[in-house]
Structure formats: C-alpha cells, structure tokens
Amino acid sequence: MKSRVDAFHMADTTLNSDGVVDLLWPEFIMLADGNYIAYDNVREGTKAFMASLESFDSEWKNVRIIPIGNNHAISSFIFTDSLVAKDGTISQSQGPNTFVWEKRDGIWKVIYGDVDHYPME
Template identity: 70%
Template sequence: MDARLLVEQVKSQVQAFHTADTSKNAQGMLDLLWPEFTMLVDGHPITYEDVETGSKSFMASLETFHTEWKDLKIIPLGEQHAISSFIFTDSIVAKDGTLTQSTGPNTFVWEKRDGQWKVIYGDADHYPIELKR
C-alpha cells in the first residue's frame, strides 16, 4: 500500500474520532475501537468494556465538549498498523456548569482489518490548565 494513502486513511479516522468526541457521540467513538481495545488514561488501564460502559453516561452528562487537536502525526508501521499522535486541549462543560480544562498528549495504535481502520491501543495524559485570574 502507498504510504500516503495509508496516512490519509488513518487521518480520516482520527478526524472521525474528533467529530465523535465534539458531538458527544459515544457510539460513534466506540465504532472506531476494536473490541480488544485497551488504553492507559492518566496511567490507569481501561478496556473497550470500560469505554462502552462509561462513555455514554459521561457524554450524556456534558453540556459542551470542545477539544482542539494539534501537531497530528501519522506514522505507518506496515500495511495493517499505524500510530497517530497529537496534542489535545480540552474545554469541557458539564450540565451542572462545572468547567474542566486540560491539555496533553494522545497516542493511538491503529489496526486495519477487512479494510477498516480502528484503534487497538491508546495512551493519553491530561494535565489541568490553570485558569488565570
């Protein structure tokens, strides 16, 4: 496979993940994960089942989910695997008015099966953004 085509395919999936996040579409996000998906979030391991259980209630608790992803890099690891990495900056408002802002790195390992790219592994760290007074 042409490396440029692979990069474009994975980039499209990263953009779909961003769209699912910002539209609070938990199912759309889950559709981009393989069932064996695991991730370290702030040093804590989570599984596909954890995301499936927690993301729907989490997304439903939000008023807005704004996130900017910058410095996106896609690194092909052959024809069936690729890494995406970016820096995110989140600004999340819960329905109770609580504002949470954080920034940090995100890395996904993408795997292609039957022509579909989905995430098999991830790592993300959230660092609070201190509000200036």
C-alpha cells in the same frame, strides 16, 4: 487513515459516544492517566461521560499519523480540552494522546490508546 482520525475527533466533540466506540476494536485497551481501562469499561464510561456534558471542545495540535506496515499506524497529537458539564461545571485540560490503529478487512479502528490529562491553570 486521516479520515478515521478526523472521524474520532468529530465523534468526541459532537458527544457521539456510539461514534467513538465504533472506532474501537473490541480488544481495545487504554492507558489513561496511569490506569489501564479495557474496552467494556471504555464503552460504558464514554456513554456515561458524554451524557453528563453540555459541550466538549477539543483542539488537537501537531497531529501526526505514522504508518507501521500495511495494517497498523500510530496517530499522536497534543489536545486542549474545554468541557462544560450539564450542571455548569467547566473543566479544562491538556496533554498528549497516542492511538495505535489496526486495519482488519479494510477497516481501520483503534486497538490501543494512551492519554494523559493535565489541568490547565
């Protein structure tokens, strides 16, 4: 399970949108900053967002993986993101992230996510 969480972090920070999407089940839904986003919107939004970036640095602290049965687990962490857009705009945020992972046929992917971004001052 830890390797899957690490794979998600690696895909994020290397701007590998296909790698991120490959770690999501098609039924994935996310509550992001108070708005629910379905899989299709996450898939397209991730590709467009990552294509707009020059770099994406994300530090994850207090990573925890909590098994809940044989086929489910929760991962949670506090992130600090620093993004540089292709137009030179820099943005920084931090906040909590929680994923619910589901194992099907021996493969772990995320079925649900919750994230809140707070600007850094």
